[in-house]
Amino acid sequence: MKIIVSCTDAQKEELTIKGVLPEVEVIYIKNNKEQNLPPADAFMDLQFENAPEQIRLLEEMSERLIIVNSVTSTLPEIRSSFIRINAWPTFLSSDLIEAATLDNEKKILAQEVFKVFNKKIEWVPDVPGFITPRIISMIINEAFFALSECVSTKEEIDTAMKLGTNYPYGPFEWAQKIGLNHIMILLNHLSKHQSRYTPCSKLLEEFQETHLPVSNLTP
Structure with a gap:
């Protein structure tokens, strides 16, 4: 599995606080406009903003799974094919990550992604603010x-x-x-x-x- 994560240094520290499985390749980037990125099984954008250009760039980066940090905007307001998570500061370091999806078939892969960081997903309704x-x-x-x-x-x-x-x-x-x-x-x-x-x-x-x-x- 190959995962690309767009994040700040502080977000990376929280995400990896429980360690990272060594057999998985994780590439960290500062923004999702970097060029020449390799294909990936999953792209995680922890700096996500609900803007058309950013959504377009995300869709170009991964054909399989896109995970975005979007606490307020719901999936119909972004893209129904994405998975949204609660990655507010202090919450990303938790063992349990709140997430929402409209596609149950993507749950298994998303759970595998977070296992890489020794975390589990708590699936919750796709509502503003999660829980x-x-x-x-x-x-x-x-x-x-x-x-x-x-x-x-x-x-x-x-x-x-x-x-x-x-x-x-x-x-x-x-x-x-x-x-x-x-x-x-x-x-x-x-x-x-x-x-x-x-x-x-x-x-x-x-x-x-x-x-x-x-x-x-x-x-």
């Missing part, structure tokens, strides 16, 4: 509501969450690791259909201090 990112984003949003109501400080809320739930990070710590841009994109998308996902004004305020206007965000 874990949606829940964690809501927890982060609720933490910002608590902060805006002066319930406690960021540090105390982080500590309480880690002690009370055994989560690896508190909500504010996790938000920084994931990236507020990812959180905002998902919450904005979900809130179009369900108002309970509307971002807290405190979260929006903190996001706008360091990022582009919300109107420029796309899944």
Whole structure:
């Protein structure tokens, strides 16, 4: 088996944290515009953006299996032939990777791909936010509501969450690791259909201090 992975150094570190099977050839590239790539059984794009040109390039790279990091955009919005996974920062290092497909015949090969990295796939419905990112984003949003109501400080809320739930990070710590841009994109998308996902004004305020206007965000 030959696998090509488009990723940043940080993503590669998370993906390979459990080791890589030595008998499989894995080629890591910085972007999927690199030329003269060899044929591969699978192409994994961890830097995926839902843009026509990028989708076209992906389709040219592998005739068998294309796996993309797409937490917000679903398969009908990308390509129904792709497999989408949750590869947000901190989640890619997990033993269990959330994934969705519309083609059950591709599940076996996808599972073989992740076995190379000593990981298993948890197949979930093809919905925006999968399961874990949606829940964690809501927890982060609720933490910002608590902060805006002066319930406690960021540090105390982080500590309480880690002690009370055994989560690896508190909500504010996790938000920084994931990236507020990812959180905002998902919450904005979900809130179009369900108002309970509307971002807290405190979260929006903190996001706008360091990022582009919300109107420029796309899944």
